[in-house]
Amino acid sequence: MSDGNGTTKHLVRTSTLDPAEAMHISHPHNEHSEIYLTRLSDPAGLTHLGISLARIPAGRESFALHRHTIQEEWIYVVSGRGHVRLDDHEVPIEAGDFVGFPAGGPAHLVRNTSPEDLVLLQGGDRRPGDRGHFPRLGKVAYQHDEGHMALMDEGDVQLVPFSAWLVKT
Numbered sequence: 712m713s714d715g716n717g718t719t720k721h722l723v724r725t726s727t728l729d730p731a732e733a734m735h736i737s738h739p740h741n742e743h744s745e746i747y748l749t750r751l752s753d754p755a756g757l758t759h760l761g762i763s764l765a766r767i768p769a770g771r772e773s774f775a776l777h778r779h780t781i782q783e784e785w786i787y788v789v790s791g792r793g794h795v796r797l798d799d800h801e802v803p804i805e806a807g808d809f810v811g812f813p814a815g816g817p818a819h820l821v822r823n824t825s826p827e828d829l830v831l832l833q834g835g836d837r838r839p840g841d842r843g844h845f846p847r848l849g850k851v852a853y854q855h856d857e858g859h860m861a862l863m864d865e866g867d868v869q870l871v872p873f874s875a876w877l878v879k880t
Contacts, residue, residue, distance in 0.1 A: 723751050725764060733766070738775040740848050740862075745771040752834070762834035767793070769828065773821035777852075780842040784812040784835035786821060791829035796820040818846050 728749055738744035745768055752762040765786075767773055776796060786795070788808045794801045795810050797817040804810065804821075812819045812835075823829035843852040844865070851868055855861040 721755050723755050725749075725751070728764070730766070733764075736774075740845070740850070741772060741775040743770075743772045744774055746773050751832075759837055760834060761837055762832070764789075765831040765833050767791075767821060767823040767829040767831070769823055769826050771823055775845055776818045776820040776847050777843045777845045778816060778818040779812070779814050779835075780840075780844070781814050781838050782836050782841040783814050784819075785833065786810050786812075787832040789830040789832055791823065791827050792825040793821060793823040793829045796822065814841075818844070 730747070730749075733747040733749045736744075736746050736748060747766040747768075748763040749765075750761075750763050752760050765773070786804075786809070788804050788806050790806050792803070792805045795804050796802075797819055801822075802810075810819075821829070821831070841853065844850075845852065849865045850862055851865050852860050852862045
């Protein structure tokens with residue numbers, strides 16, 4: 712499909728993206744979190760996958776150490792160097808490295824440990840019903856509605872089996 716200019720509405724030319732328009736994100740429970748995200752999947756018309764071009768400034772972290780229950784994530788290092796934390800282990804990463812974060816796998820966090828920006832292509836699936844677990848914070852998170860995340864203490868989550876709801880006769 713052409714947009715009249717000989718290009719397609721499904722094509723995102725990253726060379727024309729304005730870095731000033733990137734979303735500036737910092738996890739509210741990690742003072743070292745700072746990441747700039749430019750969505751690539753949304754303007755390309757993708758709805759089941761979330762893919763972004765990400766930039767983490769020197770000395771900063773991507774988010775907060777977390778793992779997902781359903782959704783998978785990944786990163787591909789475009790440029791720069793840093794470390795990825797997987798549970799209690801840190802692994803160095805550099806341009807050309809790919810790291811997958813499977814659902815239920817190790818808690819993960821990306822750190823820029825170099826003096827230059829760490830640039831990543833990152834993504835994941837958008838399956839509903841996911842829960843994020845933040846082991847260092849003792850919190851669990853889920854999307855409450857379109858504009859809000861519910862973030863609560865892990866100990867406040869009450870798991871009640873469906874069998875408890877059955878009326879016994």
